[in-house]
Amino acid sequence: MRLELKHIHKHFGAVHANDDISIAVESGTIHGLLGENGAGKSTLMKILSGFIHRDAGEILLDGRAVAFKNPAEAIRAGVGMLHQDPLDFPPLTVLDNFLFGREDGFMQNRAGALADLQRFSRQFGFDLDPDALVSSLTVGERQQLEIMRLLSLGAKILIFDEPTTGISLPQKIKLFETLRLLAKQGMTIIFVTHKLQDAEDLCGKVTVLRLGKMTGQVTHPFTADQLVRLMFGQSLETRARASVALGEPILELRDICVADYRLRVPEINLQVRAGQVIGLAGIEGSGQRLLLRACAGLDQPVAGDIWISGARMNRQPYRDFLERGVAYLPAGRLEEGLVPGLNLTEHFILARRSREFFIDWRAAQDAAQSRIGEYSIRGVPASRVEALSGGNQQRALLALLQPNLNLILLEHPTRGLDIESTMWVWSQLLARRQRGAAIVFASADLDEIFEYSDRILVFSGGRVARALNAQETSVQQLGELIGGKGL
Amino acid sequence: MSEITQKPVFSKKTGFSADLLWTMGPIILALLLTTLALVAIGADPLKAYTTLWNGAFGSPEKLGSVIDAWVPLVFCSVGLLVTFTAGLWNIGIEGQIVMGAIGAAWVARTFDLPAEILIALMFIGGALGGAAWALLAGALKVYGRVHEIFGGLGLNFVAMGVTLYLIIGPWKRAGIASTSGTEPFRPAAWLLNFPGLTVGPVEIILAIISLALIYFALRGTLWGLQLKAIGKNARSAFWLGIPTSRHMLGAFAVCGVFAGLAGAEQASGVWARLIPAISGGYGYLAILVVLLSGFRAPLVPFVAFFFAAVSKGSISLPLDLQVDSALGGVLQGVVVLLFVLSQGVRAKWTQTLSS
Numbered sequence: 036m037r038l039e040l041k042h043i044h045k046h047f048g049a050v051h052a053n054d055d056i057s058i059a060v061e062s063g064t065i066h067g068l069l070g071e072n073g074a075g076k077s078t079l080m081k082i083l084s085g086f087i088h089r090d091a092g093e094i095l096l097d098g099r100a101v102a103f104k105n106p107a108e109a110i111r112a113g114v115g116m117l118h119q120d121p122l123d124f125p126p127l128t129v130l131d132n133f134l135f136g137r138e139d140g141f142m143q144n145r146a147g148a149l150a151d152l153q154r155f156s157r158q159f160g161f162d163l164d165p166d167a168l169v170s171s172l173t174v175g176e177r178q179q180l181e182i183m184r185l186l187s188l189g190a191k192i193l194i195f196d197e198p199t200t201g202i203s204l205p206q207k208i209k210l211f212e213t214l215r216l217l218a219k220q221g222m223t224i225i226f227v228t229h230k231l232q233d234a235e236d237l238c239g240k241v242t243v244l245r246l247g248k249m250t251g252q253v254t255h256p257f258t259a260d261q262l263v264r265l266m267f268g269q270s271l272e273t274r275a276r277a278s279v280a281l282g283e284p285i286l287e288l289r290d291i292c293v294a295d296y297r298l299r300v301p302e303i304n305l306q307v308r309a310g311q312v313i314g315l316a317g318i319e320g321s322g323q324r325l326l327l328r329a330c331a332g333l334d335q336p337v338a339g340d341i342w343i344s345g346a347r348m349n350r351q352p353y354r355d356f357l358e359r360g361v362a363y364l365p366a367g368r369l370e371e372g373l374v375p376g377l378n379l380t381e382h383f384i385l386a387r388r389s390r391e392f393f394i395d396w397r398a399a400q401d402a403a404q405s406r407i408g409e410y411s412i413r414g415v416p417a418s419r420v421e422a423l424s425g426g427n428q429q430r431a432l433l434a435l436l437q438p439n440l441n442l443i444l445l446e447h448p449t450r451g452l453d454i455e456s457t458m459w460v461w462s463q464l465l466a467r468r469q470r471g472a473a474i475v476f477a478s479a480d481l482d483e484i485f486e487y488s489d490r491i492l493v494f495s496g497g498r499v500a501r502a503l504n505a506q507e508t509s510v511q512q513l514g515e516l517i518g519g520k521g522l
Numbered sequence: 523m524s525e526i527t528q529k530p531v532f533s534k535k536t537g538f539s540a541d542l543l544w545t546m547g548p549i550i551l552a553l554l555l556t557t558l559a560l561v562a563i564g565a566d567p568l569k570a571y572t573t574l575w576n577g578a579f580g581s582p583e584k585l586g587s588v589i590d591a592w593v594p595l596v597f598c599s600v601g602l603l604v605t606f607t608a609g610l611w612n613i614g615i616e617g618q619i620v621m622g623a624i625g626a627a628w629v630a631r632t633f634d635l636p637a638e639i640l641i642a643l644m645f646i647g648g649a650l651g652g653a654a655w656a657l658l659a660g661a662l663k664v665y666g667r668v669h670e671i672f673g674g675l676g677l678n679f680v681a682m683g684v685t686l687y688l689i690i691g692p693w694k695r696a697g698i699a700s701t702s703g704t705e706p707f708r709p710a711a712w713l714l715n716f717p718g719l720t721v722g723p724v725e726i727i728l729a730i731i732s733l734a735l736i737y738f739a740l741r742g743t744l745w746g747l748q749l750k751a752i753g754k755n756a757r758s759a760f761w762l763g764i765p766t767s768r769h770m771l772g773a774f775a776v777c778g779v780f781a782g783l784a785g786a787e788q789a790s791g792v793w794a795r796l797i798p799a800i801s802g803g804y805g806y807l808a809i810l811v812v813l814l815s816g817f818r819a820p821l822v823p824f825v826a827f828f829f830a831a832v833s834k835g836s837i838s839l840p841l842d843l844q845v846d847s848a849l850g851g852v853l854q855g856v857v858v859l860l861f862v863l864s865q866g867v868r869a870k871w872t873q874t875l876s877s
């Protein structure tokens with residue numbers, strides 16, 4: 036199906052989120068949509084898929100003008116969107132979620148749906164238990180579920196809003212294969228991303244947005260530098276990493292076993308010293324999140340001892356971990372970190388952990404204003420967090436961390452962030468490391484693991500490999516370990 | 523999640539006057555619908571409303587009885603503002619009123635003290651009784667993982683049972699065990715009333731102070747903000763370091779205190795004894811009051827007054843008109859339904875306005 040967007044405009048209050056955007060996509064092609072955080076990519080795609088209404092402009096499908104009142108109408112016309120934040124129902128099972136939107140009539144055809152689900156799972160090599168609760172899945176696995184659901188609804192135009200941020204390298208390779216196959220079958224695919232590499236690998240044509248405006252459109256072949264300049268109006272330079280003298284041991288894990296109802300990872304041993312950065316690599320859902328949450332005091336390990344700065348912390352309440360300078364940054368920003376409905380000022384007050392009883396709103400607002408500047412959050416003190424773009428939500432989360440931390444645990448710290456924001460986040464983290472914090476982070480992005488870790492812990496198939504020295508490990512080696520070879 | 527991320531950011535058009543407008547609309551529409559119902563059953567609507575009006579405001583005694591209902595409604599609404607802010611449906615508030623009344627009755631029966639001290643102690647006893655009962659519902663939720671709606675409903679029945687047991691058992695009237703109530707309290711335990719009425723200045727002032735106190739506490743304190751965060755997303759609130767379990771228990775306890783005050787006021791000021799249906803259904807009605815107020819404290823006294831007037835006014839309907847007094851309940855129910863509906867419409871309307 037041929038798709039044309041013509042002169043699309045969208046305002047949110049004073050923000051001109053889409054300013055005269057025009058894109059044409061031929062069927063059977065993969066069109067990239069690139070732009071920094073807050074550029075307006077998600078907004079444009081939500082307009083196309085009927086989630087929000089445009090202020091002006093036209094949408095043409097095969098030359099026919101359409102106006103979707105809601106996402107259900109869009110999907111009936113063949114436009115399906117995979118959202119940046121998965122739009123599923125966590126308390127229900129995978130199969131229940133898969134059933135949503137199917138038009139089986141009044142009675143659900145569960146057997147048919149199950150067969151579909153299994154077929155798609157095989158096709159992509161996704162490993163989802165149909166009876167598992169969605170709340171127990173990782174963000175990446177939830178995205179996988181949503182991909183399969185949209186395909187099963189018969190979408191002809193598929194919009195992927197940053198689909199690769201949540202999945203591992205092997206899963207990404209599989210996804211790309213599938214996307215190419217789908218394109219070959221005549222599907223129209225729009226691929227929203229920050230990752231230049233993804234755009235180069237996959238897209239025949241790329242449209243770049245910046246601050247709501249279209250800054251350019253390039254056709255294959257194009258260079259990464261070209262894209263960066265269109266995205267940021269300048270080229271970016273990576274800085275060399277300062278070396279840090281290691282300090283006292285901060286975190287010590289002795290024969291830790293973490294588990295949930297479907298996974299059990301025994302015998303994790305690790306020592307992390309002040310100033311050290313540990314990367315947790317592996318296919319998402321291999322136990323990285325369980326370990327991070329155990330170290331944060333949010334879940335109890337099944338066995339073993341956790342020591343933090345020389346104190347045994349088993350079965351201690353979460354607050355004691357906080358008091359010892361432990362912080363955990365979850366991946367689900369709006370589900371387990373930020374409070375939708377509250378604004379930035381309110382978040383900063385809550386995170387302050389002061390004992391004052393009355394709130395001085397004026398002072399709090401000023402403090403929020405300066406924090407917003409410090410962390411370059413695109414928003415105002417009264418912005419509700421759910422109205423921020425994904426990248427700005429991540430900045431807000433970082434801004435909520437206490438000033439002096441000993442141990443920072445992060446789950447996908449730069450998921451969904453553009454290069455500039457990613458570099459900024461890591462400069463913040465590395466500055467904290469300079470001040471003596473130890474950092475443990477999980478990432479599905481091998482480049483990130485290699486670039487920032489001193490040591491790497493590989494999770495695979497319910498096991499953890501001995502910590503590797505990042506300098507002495509090759510991509511090849513790491514890939515094999517993740518795949519379960521040599522473990 | 524889609525619902526949360528897609529929610530529009532409301533513009534400044536949500537001031538107090540706009541709220542009042544969006545509250546009055548459903549009330550007027552509800553009156554229209556009730557009128558249609560009256561016409562359908564062949565009653566004269568005008569006469570019905572006049573009867574309703576006169577039943578509520580026809581004489582100083584009648585106005586007194588409206589205020590009489592207004593006081594416990596405000597107490598309970600104040601408590602419910604706290605639990606609703608924390609995202610809790612404290613259906614158990616009825617039982618908490620009952621336990622407040624029992625606490626007050628126990629004080630009145632046990633101590634022989636001068637009136638001022640005794641009544642103060644009765645209110646404290648009532649507050650403690652209500653808080654204890656609310657904490658039970660809270661503990662069931664926090665530690666037992668029993669949803670507060672089910673825990674609260676169960677505890678309401680238990681509280682009723684306890685009252686009945688006390689009335690026909692240990693606290694029965696000398697000689698006769700009657701379900702009509704215990705022996706009246708000693709006169710020192712009677713709350714001072716306006717002449718000829720069952721309502722007095724003490725409880726009115728106390729209710730207004732309670733409302734103001736909670737209004738400022740929810741708006742201007744860290745405690746209020748933390749409750750709000752818990753109500754909107756308990757997981758994130760916990761992540762932020764807010765002791766969510768303790769705060770939930772606290773919210774229950776605070777609500778129980780105000781429900782208990784309502785119970786104590788009913789026992790001391792209205793009945794001067796313990797009767798089986800001492801809660802008068804004010805707890806359930808207060809849930810509607812808070813819903814209709816859109817969880818905003820400044821609207822509570824007005825909405826509570828409207829509900830009190832309809833409740834009291836409809837009592838005289840069957841006598842004068844052969845229309846069942848349930849009409850009042852119908853009116854109240856329809857108003858709340860329409861209000862909840864109008865909130866949805868309002869959200870949609872604001873959304874289209876902003877885009």
Ligand SMILES: Nc1ncnc2c1ncn2[C@@H]1O[C@H](COP(=O)(O)OP(=O)(O)OP(=O)(O)O)[C@@H](O)[C@H]1O
Pocket residue numbers: 047048050052070071072073074075076077078079119413421422423424425426427451453527528529530531
């Ligand atoms: N519902 C909303 N209400 C108010 N402002 C909004 C809303 N949705 C988006 N915006 C604003 O519109 C702008 C574009 O946001 P959008 O989510 O489209 O960015 P994006 O390009 O997808 O960024 P990211 O890469 O961070 O996801 C941002 O400034 C954002 O704050």
Ligand SMILES: [Mg+2]
Pocket residue numbers: 076077078119196424425
């Ligand atoms: Mg986006």
